[in-house]
Every structure is written in structure tokens, then in C-alpha cells.
Amino acid sequence: MKSAGPLQRELSIGAVSARSGVAVSALHFYESKGLIHSRRNSGNQRRYPREVLRRVAVIKVAQRAGIPLAEIKEALSTLPDERTPTAEDWRALSIRWHAELDGRIERLTRLRDQLEGCIGCGCLSLRDCPLRNPGDLAAAGGPGARLFDPQ
Amino acid sequence: MKSAGPLQRELSIGAVSARSGVAVSALHFYESKGLIHSRRNSGNQRRYPREVLRRVAVIKVAQRAGIPLAEIKEALSTLPDERTPTAEDWRALSIRWHAELDGRIERLTRLRDQLEGCIGCGCLSLRDCPLRNPGDLAAAGGPGARLFDPQ
DNA sequence: TCTTGACCTCAAGTATAGTTGAGGTTCTAT
DNA sequence: ATAGAACCTCAACTATACTTGAGGTCAAGA
Numbered sequence: 001m002k003s004a005g006p007l008q009r010e011l012s013i014g015a016v017s018a019r020s021g022v023a024v025s026a027l028h029f030y031e032s033k034g035l036i037h038s039r040r041n042s043g044n045q046r047r048y049p050r051e052v053l054r055r056v057a058v059i060k061v062a063q064r065a066g067i068p069l070a071e072i073k074e075a076l077s078t079l080p081d082e083r084t085p086t087a088e089d090w091r092a093l094s095i096r097w098h099a100e101l102d103g104r105i106e107r108l109t110r111l112r113d114q115l116e117g118c119i120g121c122g123c124l125s126l127r128d129c130p131l132r133n134p135g136d137l138a139a140a141g142g143p144g145a146r147l148f149d150p151q
Numbered sequence: 152m153k154s155a156g157p158l159q160r161e162l163s164i165g166a167v168s169a170r171s172g173v174a175v176s177a178l179h180f181y182e183s184k185g186l187i188h189s190r191r192n193s194g195n196q197r198r199y200p201r202e203v204l205r206r207v208a209v210i211k212v213a214q215r216a217g218i219p220l221a222e223i224k225e226a227l228s229t230l231p232d233e234r235t236p237t238a239e240d241w242r243a244l245s246i247r248w249h250a251e252l253d254g255r256i257e258r259l260t261r262l263r264d265q266l267e268g269c270i271g272c273g274c275l276s277l278r279d280c281p282l283r284n285p286g287d288l289a290a291a292g293g294p295g296a297r298l299f300d301p302q
Numbered sequence: 303t304c305t306t307g308a309c310c311t312c313a314a315g316t317a318t319a320g321t322t323g324a325g326g327t328t329c330t331a332t
Numbered sequence: 333a334t335a336g337a338a339c340c341t342c343a344a345c346t347a348t349a350c351t352t353g354a355g356g357t358c359a360a361g362a
Binding site for chain 3: 194
């Protein structure tokens with residue numbers, strides 16, 4: 001006998017959208033970028049494995065953390081292709097992003113603390129300010145001198 | 152007698168670019184957006200007050216903190232128009248952004264800590280995960296249920 | 303004077319992350 | 333069987349933050 005319950009084995013794009021809170025157009029976009037994948041039914045409509053819900057959830061979480069889609073894709077590509085990802089697979093992802101987030105938090109914290117002493121002081125000190133480049137040295141130093149670290 | 156030193160009262164756009172490390176095209180862009188201002192000399196070339204260096208430095212610092220230009224412009228607009236900004240003026244700015252940064256850092260920290268428990272666990276727990284929405288509830292709850300807080 | 307570099311404006315292009323709309327097909331419930 | 337919702341593709345548009353290029357002017361040194 002066939003399962004009669006509402007637990008579909010595969011999800012339409014509308015169902016994924018409703019359950020993930022992500023617009024259909026965004027799901028199309030993620031698929032075009034290779035972040036998610038689907039098979040097509042006989043009428044050319046997308047059918048997603050339930051696993052896609054976790055993938056999309058992970059994508060949104062990573063985005064909230066400020067990680068660009070290209071990097072998210074790269075991270076997701078470490079997940080197994082054919083087998084459904086296991087707890088271990090997802091854990092590896094989370095470890096990677098945890099470190100990434102640690103870095104971001106640390107940079108932001110440093111910036112915040114420097115902000116206090118530098119912008120706030122109003123002293124315009126060229127020599128002491130880690131946020132400001134000594135302009136005259138930069139001018140003298142030629143075109144190689146870049147003032148702000150590129151993150 | 153006139154000052155003979157290299158301390159120009161006003162700066163050309165090239166000088167601002169060299170001293171701030173910001174491309175001329177970016178300075179044009181900032182000016183078009185109203186983040187910085189210049190007067191023009193007899194030959195229609197931009198001349199900036201030295202104060203612009205601090206303004207540009209502040210813009211770059213704020214950008215590193217992830218603040219969009221529109222917000223930076225808004226914050227800079229609290230600076231006095233005619234008088235050169237004082238220490239107090241800059242301090243007010245830094246206080247504003249300090250709070251902003253505190254918020255960002257806190258959100259990111261929360262995210263990082265949730266990441267550990269949620270993505271890492273692999274348990275797919277629908278009820279316990281603050282990062283994941285209970286999909287079935289969302290599906291049952293109708294179109295009002297949005298899954299991720301909009302920051 | 304003349305040449306070269308620095309400057310000017312304006313339009314178009316780039317990258318990211320999507321949304322919107324047109325025009326057409328498929329699915330599902332009555 | 334048929335209406336309407338849901339789906340399809342593809343192109344164009346939005347926003348942010350710039351860069352690049354075309355075509356022309358201005359300024360300063362040899």
C-alpha cells in the first residue's frame with residue numbers, strides 16, 4: 001500500500017518556498033548558481049529532496065553571517081553529492097563557519113574599540129591613530145601606500 | 152610673508168586620493184552621493200578643505216564596519232555645515248557607530264553560538280533549533296510565517 | 303610653446319543578490 | 333472538462349558601490 005500521509009517524499013518549489021520562507025525566485029536563483037539542485041518531473045517542474053530544506057536554512061544562516069553566496073556554495077560543495085549529508089557532514093560545515101565568524105567578530109570588535117579612541121578623540125593625531133594613515137608619510141611613500149587594510 | 156611650506160590650504164582631488172588611499176573615481180562617487188563636498192577653482196577643478204581627509208577616513212572606517220553609504224551620509228550630515236567639526240562633533244559620531252557596532256557584534260556572536268548547536272548537530276530537530284523554523288508549523292501557519300528574523 | 307599629466311563630465315560596465323514581468327505550460331480540484 | 337493556481341524560461345530591472353572608457357579641458361615644467 002502507498003503512504004497516504006501528507007509527508008511527501010519530494011517537494012515542489014512552492015512547498016520549499018513556503019517551508020523555508022525563501023521566495024521562489026530566490027530558489028531559482030540559488031539553483032542557477034549551483035547552491036541547490038533539483039530533478040524535474042514529467043512536466044518539467046522542479047522536485048526537491050527534503051534535504052533541500054536544511055540546505056536552504058544553512059544558506060540563509062550563512063548569509064545572515066555575511067558570507068557571500070559564492071563562499072556558501074563552496075562550503076556546501078564539501079557535502080557529499082550522492083548520499084544524504086550526515087550529522088558529521090553538517091558539523092564540518094559549522095566548524096568552518098564558526099571560525100569564519102570568530103574572525104569577523106574579532107575584526108569588528110577591534111574596529112569598535114579603535115573607533116572610540118580614534119574618531120572620537122577629535123585630535124586628528126596622524127601618528128597615533130591605528131584607524132588613520134599618517135597622510136604625509138603616505139604622500140611621501142608613493143603609490144604603494146594603501147591606507148586601510150583590505151579586511 | 153606667505154607660507155612657503157608644502158602645507159596647502161586646499162587639496163586637489165589627486166592629493167586627497169594619494170593621502171587617503173581612496174581612488175579618484177570613488178571620491179567623485181562620494182561627492183555625487185553627498186558624502187563629501189568641494190568648491191571649484193577657476194578651471195572647474197575640485198578643491199577640498201583638509202578636513203575632507205578625516206571625513207574620508209571616517210567613511211572608510213564605517214564601511215569596514217559594514218555600514219552602508221546612505222547611513223554614513225546620514226551620520227555625517229549631523230556634522231556642522233559651515234564650521235569645521237570639533238572633537239565633540241566627531242565623538243558624537245563615534246558614539247553612534249559604537250552602538251551600531253555593538254549590535255552587529257552581538258548578533259554575530261549569537262549566530263555563531265547557535266551555529267554550533269544547530270547546523271553542527273545534524274539532528275534536524277525542528278522544535279529546538281533557533282536557527283531553523285519548524286517547517287510543518289510554518290506550512291500549517293499560512294503565509295504569515297517568516298522563518299528567519301530580518302536582522 | 304608645447305607636451306604631458308591631471309583634471310573634467312557623462313555613459314556604460316562590473317559584481318552581488320536577487321525581483322519583476324511577459325508569454326507560455328502544467329497541475330489539480332471541481 | 334475546464335478554470336485557476338502553480339509552474340516554466342528568459343530578459344530586464346533594482347540596489348549598492350564602485351570602475352572604466354570616451355572625449356575633451358586645464359595646468360605646469362622643459
